[in-house]
Amino acid sequence: AQKVTQAQTEISVVEKEDVTLDCVYETRDTTYYLFWYKQPPSGELVFLIRRNSFDEQNEISGRYSWNFQKSTSSFNFTITASQVVDSAVYFCALRPGNAGGTSYGKLTFGQGTILTVHP
């Protein structure tokens, strides 16, 4: 069975602070994909990143960076110099790398972390 745990229910920071959102996962699959999604107050899901289990290189995209550590089954997300517009719920998710070649949309989501950035 697959499981994603986001232990931080809510985080509150002041603008320009750096913030890290934790994600720990469990899976028996040798190949899998990890994701982060953002859900702003408007409610839609915004795709942020997908990471293959074979690729442990950290990734940076502007103010966003991701730290994937297979040894600790973690895929943490850091926002540098946070802004008010970063306020949202952030979800970490997991899916098998090869679910019979069909279930590429079947993800297991964490509970989400509510990030509030104060001006």
Place this chain on the structure above:
Amino acid sequence: NAGVMQNPRHLVRRRGQEARLRCSPMKGHSHVYWYRQLPEEGLKFMVYLQKENIIDESGMPKERFSAEFPKEGPSILRIQQVVRGDSAAYFCASSPQELNTEAFFGQGTRLTVV
């Protein structure tokens, strides 16, 4: 190329009524997934469909819920005799036939049962 379209965006139903949620996948996508997001929770997988077939309904409640994806037209998630506990956001995602291509999510339908 329009994204995944869900309608309505907001739906209010009285207890006992039926709710029909529609999802039009992206052009060229033949796989559809439905998720439910209960208040203050993450998304939970409900059902995976291909055209005219239910592939995986392991997350669907056994009663009152059904889903279809006909040869023509949108995918429909149908909830009969709604109860207050059905109030949630329902998201649809679609993906193409090609392997190793991610699913794209719609904006969701927020169902409120009063």
